[in-house]
Amino acid sequence: MRYLPLTQPDRDAMLDVIGADTIDALFVDVPKDARLDGPVRDLPNHASELAVERHMTALARKNTVAGEVPFFLGCGAYRHHVPASVDHLIQRGEFLTAYTPYQPEIAQGTLQMLFEFQTQVARLLGTDVANASMYDGSTACWEAIGMARRITRKGKAILSSGLHPHYVSVARTMAKYTGDVLDTTTPWLVPDMDIDRLIGAIDDDTSCVVVQYPDILGRIADLRPLADAAHAKKALLIVVVTEPVALGALKSPGEMDADIVVGEGQSLGVGLQFGGPYVGLFGCKDKYVRQMPGRLCGETVDADGRRGFVLTLSTREQHIRREKATSNICTNSGLCALAFSIHMTLLGEAGLRQLAEVNHAGAVAAAIRLSQIPGVELVNTGFFNEFTLKLPVEARPVVRTLADRGILAGVSLGRLYPGEGDLANGLVVAVTETTTAEDVETLAAALQEILA
Incomplete structure (x- = not known):
């Protein structure tokens, strides 16, 4: 089935009612340099639904799935267990x-x-x-x-x-x-x-x-x-x-x-x-x-x-x-x-407090372990489930190297604040109830090896 099933007579009738000579007349207010002069480049003219599905699935497999690797990303979007x-x-x-x-x-x-x-x-x-x-x-x-x-x-x-x-x-x-x-x-x-x-x-x-x-x-x-x-x-x-x-x-x-x-x-x-x-x-x-x-x-x-x-x-x-x-x-x-x-509603007041306690305890344990790595400094004196580390080197390449190893180590402040001095060495690490002690140890061992 075609997605745009109008025939040319259909289009001609519509243009006649609105008083336009051609479809292009509807776009006269759009600057010429902003208009396409042909099909979108690098895209095939058409493909079957099966071929598109297979292609998109292959692209999706390139993603790192949050639930399958040690995950320490936060900064406004957090991985929690959803019942x-x-x-x-x-x-x-x-x-x-x-x-x-x-x-x-x-x-x-x-x-x-x-x-x-x-x-x-x-x-x-x-x-x-x-x-x-x-x-x-x-x-x-x-x-x-x-x-x-x-x-x-x-x-x-x-x-x-x-x-x-x-x-x-x-x-x-x-x-x-x-x-x-x-x-x-x-x-x-x-x-x-x-x-x-x-x-x-x-x-x-x-x-x-x-x-x-x-x-x-x-x-x-x-x-x-x-x-x-x-x-x-x-x-x-x-x-x-x-x-x-x-x-x-x-x-x-x-x-x-x-x-x-x-x-x-x-x-x-x-x-x-x-x-x-x-x-x-x-x-x-x-x-x-x-x-x-x-x-x-x-x-x-x-x-x-x-x-x-x-x-x-x-x-x-x-x-x-x-x-x-x-x-x-x-x-x-x-x-x-x-x-x-x-x-x-499922958590209730007591459940929310318990969840918060689990998050905080896990973050404290992670902060202690990661700050023991030579050259790594814990910036915070207080935090909930997210804290900032100051690395001895720029954080963005470290994060990329760890991601290549299947570890999503956190958010580099250099990504959020490009060109802002010592923020480039900052790494924001989030720990939730989904983070295990093994995840923390995996991150610590890999980070120590990279910084050595």
């Missing part, structure tokens, strides 16, 4: 094919799930309220900056040097269109977060301070002094959490008086999936709920007094006039939110 029941439940028809619940009378299952998700996220982040999810952590971070601008009517955001550079990149892209000024810098390979720098940078024009917890190097700090300093200048504190499992062991940002807390929910219920789709977490203080992007599901009763669920607040442009919208977000990653919520 098989999560995948089983999200494939139920009422969830897998469900669309936006505009009509509550036929979408009670979806609405109840999102209501439960909001409750779990609010408790996890320590906020008064949480929305019914967002795209991912990076876009949620930008939405928080935009929300702070609306609340404070100021346009300068101070970003911690420890904020993930991809999150910073997303913020820069969006700020070009809003006029927000972003004050940021790159991190140093030192044990402490840049809390003092952030406090010193806050002024009367500051709308918010954005800090990651734990940060890109795995460092942790008490954020209360930063919150106090921000509030003294009528600015907001935004906290970004890329590893939600950490909140099973650490004090929540809301407990430290953060105004807005955003995060990436991928660690719970959602696999690595080649970088997406993921699910954004977003919570805030109750007094700012009207400025929160996305939507809220609420609990109510129907005409017969029975418990029911509805969309309580929908501030995106699909629901209200565009000029009144707080965001143009067009989805809520509902299926990934469901996976997150199922995994959280």
